[in-house]
Amino acid sequence: MEAMGDVRGNDQRITRRDLLRQGALGGLALGAVAASGGALLAACGTSGSSTAAGRRYLSPPTTAPPDDGATKWWLQGNFGPVHTETTSTTLEVSGSLPTELTGVYVRNGSNPLQGISPHWFLGDGMVHGVRLESGSAAWYRNRWVRTGFYDNGGGMSATGAPGGTATLSNVSVVQHGGMALSLGEVGVPYRLDPTDLSTVGPVSVDGGANSNMTAHPKIDPATGLMHSFGYGFSQPYLEYRIHDASGAVISNQPVPVPRSVMMHDFAITEHDVIFMDLPVLFDLQGAMRMVQDPASGALPYRWDPTVGARIGVMPLGGPTSAIRWVDIEPCYVYHTINATRQGNDIVLDVCRLDSAFAPATMPSASTRHRWTIGTSGERLTFSDHTIDVPPADLPSIDPRFRGRTWRHAWLAEVTSRPGELTFTGCQHIDMTTGRLDRWQPGPGRHAGEWLFVPGGTGEGDGWVMAFVYDHATDRSSLVVLEALDVAKGPVAEVHLPVRVPYGFHASFLTI
Numbered sequence: 001m002e003a004m005g006d007v008r009g010n011d012q013r014i015t016r017r018d019l020l021r022q023g024a025l026g027g028l029a030l031g032a033v034a035a036s037g038g039a040l041l042a043a044c045g046t047s048g049s050s051t052a053a054g055r056r057y058l059s060p061p062t063t064a065p066p067d068d069g070a071t072k073w074w075l076q077g078n079f080g081p082v083h084t085e086t087t088s089t090t091l092e093v094s095g096s097l098p099t100e101l102t103g104v105y106v107r108n109g110s111n112p113l114q115g116i117s118p119h120w121f122l123g124d125g126m127v128h129g130v131r132l133e134s135g136s137a138a139w140y141r142n143r144w145v146r147t148g149f150y151d152n153g154g155g156m157s158a159t160g161a162p163g164g165t166a167t168l169s170n171v172s173v174v175q176h177g178g179m180a181l182s183l184g185e186v187g188v189p190y191r192l193d194p195t196d197l198s199t200v201g202p203v204s205v206d207g208g209a210n211s212n213m214t215a216h217p218k219i220d221p222a223t224g225l226m227h228s229f230g231y232g233f234s235q236p237y238l239e240y241r242i243h244d245a246s247g248a249v250i251s252n253q254p255v256p257v258p259r260s261v262m263m264h265d266f267a268i269t270e271h272d273v274i275f276m277d278l279p280v281l282f283d284l285q286g287a288m289r290m291v292q293d294p295a296s297g298a299l300p301y302r303w304d305p306t307v308g309a310r311i312g313v314m315p316l317g318g319p320t321s322a323i324r325w326v327d328i329e330p331c332y333v334y335h336t337i338n339a340t341r342q343g344n345d346i347v348l349d350v351c352r353l354d355s356a357f358a359p360a361t362m363p364s365a366s367t368r369h370r371w372t373i374g375t376s377g378e379r380l381t382f383s384d385h386t387i388d389v390p391p392a393d394l395p396s397i398d399p400r401f402r403g404r405t406w407r408h409a410w411l412a413e414v415t416s417r418p419g420e421l422t423f424t425g426c427q428h429i430d431m432t433t434g435r436l437d438r439w440q441p442g443p444g445r446h447a448g449e450w451l452f453v454p455g456g457t458g459e460g461d462g463w464v465m466a467f468v469y470d471h472a473t474d475r476s477s478l479v480v481l482e483a484l485d486v487a488k489g490p491v492a493e494v495h496l497p498v499r500v501p502y503g504f505h506a507s508f509l510t511i
């Protein structure tokens, strides 16, 4: 963790020292309940730590005991926050950046303004972006998202349940309706200015009962409509929305579900919407304990497989009253990969965990599963097939094939052993042939999500890119791989003057 006030870019906007001077870094004022997903990591009940060198990272305990004064793992090494907003316009580039790549690669993540947070998921959103222009790298910037929580000093302030502008906005960035939107687990989207990553302000998703929006909306490539949902902590617990090509919400329908569950992602096909009602429940006691004793590691979610798990299918666009459900084995899925309809069957690929937020379970990495949901009969049918590839998560596909029959997926690979889970490199899976291609960034270097950015016209024509952290230099770079030949290594690497903490999801802004 760098020293307070350390400036390694060309510009310093605000530092933790400034905040201390302004008195903004008082004790945590927790009173809200939120979680920011995007994790590829299973729940565990053990306390995490890292080595003195910060080169070994344990998977995040989602229900952790007190750390006895030791620094939480998510505040250490490259999980730990940076305390400076940097602008750099002199970036060294290795290799050759594709001239077709013009836009801003921007990735969101948890970066507590106050320097501490009760969980990796629960820091204030910070976006890190690199502007690429016709073969050159114009700038790097990182900026906190100026949410209601940020304006209140950072962290989750004691203003009641989260939602609306009471959000961390730390999970993803999506381009839609001519806007760049920062998204969190709950709360409204925050619009960003793609020219400098500053926050423009909140964007309303009103029209329903809650003001929450998933960090994983799906844009239908045929219509340009964005399909999303928001879950809340009171009825109706789930709402399904459609946003038109201008970004306006044109439909908002409650989805009948019996309880508030953490629903991080969903899926669409050309004709269907697929919801996952999985047994991670909102936990009021955990929320209260988190407020009263942040060091307890208590969280507002808990694993309760006794309530069962099920998949819901309804027509794309609704009505939500037509949703049908099929029971499945309890599990948790942070991320779907893609879904498509094949006749009467829906084929849905997911990154599956045996559980999440479960106490006293060791960490594990998610495995790839292909779920097939039969829709022809009076009752849905369900079958589960494991795809035998090394553990990985944070999937990316060619967005032009969202909801359609697809062939290619890219994922962030992890290595897993008891008590430890480590980001490594990139996986490319050809779903048609089963071929797996991989690229590893090398010793002491770790990547996160690999975002696919389209280039040519065919599926997979383009690049994947990710921030890669280098322990030796304590800096990060933006690595660009050819999407259909990741094994040959980077075609270009943009070297940054600072490190980018491990985070969640990225987007390539072309507005």
Ligand SMILES: [Fe+2]
Pocket (backbone or CB within 6 Å): 037, 038, 039, 171, 215, 216, 264, 334, 335, 504, 505
């Ligand atoms: Fe996510």
